[in-house]
Amino acid sequence: MASQIPDVISLAQGIPSFDTPEVVKKAAIKALNKGLVAKYSLTYGLPELRETIEEKLAEEGMYYDFENEIVVTVGSIEAITASLVTIIDGKKNEIVLFSPSYASYAEAVKVAGGKPVFVNLDEKNGWSVDFGSLEKKITANTAGILFANPNNPTGTVMGKETLLRIAELAEKKKFYIITDEVYKDFLYGEYEGKSLFSLAQVPELRKRVIRVFSLSKAYAMTGWRIGFVHSDEEVIKEIVKVHDALVTCAPVISQYAAMAALDFADKDIERFREEYARRRDITMAHLDELSEFFSYEKPNGAYFVFPKLLPKRDSWQFAHDLLEKAGVAVVPGVAFGPNGESHIRISFGRTEKDIDRAFERIKTYFRKGSV
Ligand SMILES: Cc1ncc(COP(=O)(O)O)c(C=O)c1O
Known part of the structure; x- marks a missing residue:
């Protein structure tokens, strides 16, 4: 309208x-002129890009093997949808979403054959998680919880303590956590100068936590459509099957652009x-x-x-x-x-x-x- x-x-x-930063655009043009972008890449993504991602993640305390624990995706939304298709299984079809949260989550859950279950955030306490409400919504059919940290639309950040409590619940009730950290680089106020804590940094949780990131927001690259997902090999080997069926691989010219972004555009x-x-x-x-x-x-x-x-x-x-x-x-x-x-x-x-x-x-x- x-x-x-x-x-x-x-x-x-x-x-x-x-x-998009000049250095990224130049890298894409160079790859194009060198004839590198005409063909599919591996389904997981260009190995050089995944190696770069592995190094960047390690700098942030997340240790994932580029060969079989990282998949380059078409933005984070494809990573999210492929992860949802993977974890939604028969009766285990409920995905907990905080309300308010990113509008496309509920749609992605439905497309993946799941049922969105909303848990209201507590506005009076800075849009925080009310664990009483959350626990009430967890059932035998809960396949996972999906949230963005920082959150869209509230711009609020969940701290370590809250995240670990969610993880404790996930361990106890055996459901996955999909953590969408596309806005992790834009922190202000009490979080300014700090780096975001991620559950993907906790080795004991690596089979339970699926982390997605995207170059869209951080590097002003929404149109290039590059993101990635990482988790334990056991989980990723299932996600990659969905990714393959959906898109074969992420656009190769954009993968070259992404490599330049991660290397030179911080x-x-x-x-x-x-x-x-x-x-x-x-x-x-x-x-x-x-x-x-x-x-x-x-x-x-x-x-x-x-x-x-x-x-x-x-x-x-x-x-x-x-x-x-x-x-x-x-x-x-x-x-x-x-x-x-x-x-x-x-x-x-x-x-x-x-x-x-x-x-x-x-x-x-x-x-x-x-x-
Ligand atoms: C929280 C959140 N996650 C994911 C996305 C999807 O972005 P992309 O697919 O470009 O990575 C957006 C876009 O607005 C978003 O706000």
Whole structure:
């Protein structure tokens, strides 16, 4: 709908405003000109790329063998879907999702033949996990839990203690954990300067934890479609069968681009992070000026904030009205699960100019009493 309206400012799209780093583009052109990209790669991905991934993971305390424990995928969403198809098995078909969480999760679970089971996050406590609610939703049919850390749309981060409690539960009740860490490089506030703890760092959990990552967000490469999944060999040998059936292999030109990104573009990640940190501050300052209409939990990760509408109201209708009357696109919270109702998602992955202009319009909208 937003694309039909002229001069709309979008704070809806969850994509980086930046272009892919030059060093990555040059590597892709070089591979193309050398005639390296015409043919399929191995199903697991180019060995050189997987070796690079193995080294990067080891730098972060995760030890996975490139030969049989890492698969290069078509973005993280293919890694997630292939993992879900793998772990959903007959009656063991329930996948626990936090609400709110990334809108495509529930769809991927259904495509994989599973049933999404929502567990509400506790907004009053910074969108934290309520273990009482979580435990109630675990049954004999639970195949796994899937979450993003940092989370989309709330921008909140789960710390080590919470993650280890989830792992304890998974061990006890025998279900898989799919941890989606596509926003791990964008941390702010109390997490600024720290590296994200991952359950994939715990050797005892390696048969239970499936970790996915993507170059989409970290390196501003959403269009290149490269991600990867890693876990114990036993799990990966099943995931790779699904990956093979779905896509054969990830696009080879993009695999060369990914190699250059991992080798040479980490300074670009830092450039993006600093810029998002600034935009986060600007966004929060705007929201503070609108405290009569929105309350919010400070995001410590990703590039999203998930303000609550005051007073409570239908998020779809509000987003629709804001689009029509103010020409600003945001995502209605209900898209992120039942607990997202009466919220909107704002992306500060957009440019500073867009953020400022959009908030000027939102302020005018409220001033006019359009509520
Ligand atoms: C939490 C999360 N996971 C996965 C994805 C999918 O990204 P990609 O398939 O480009 O890696 C997104 C995209 O917005 C996301 O927000």
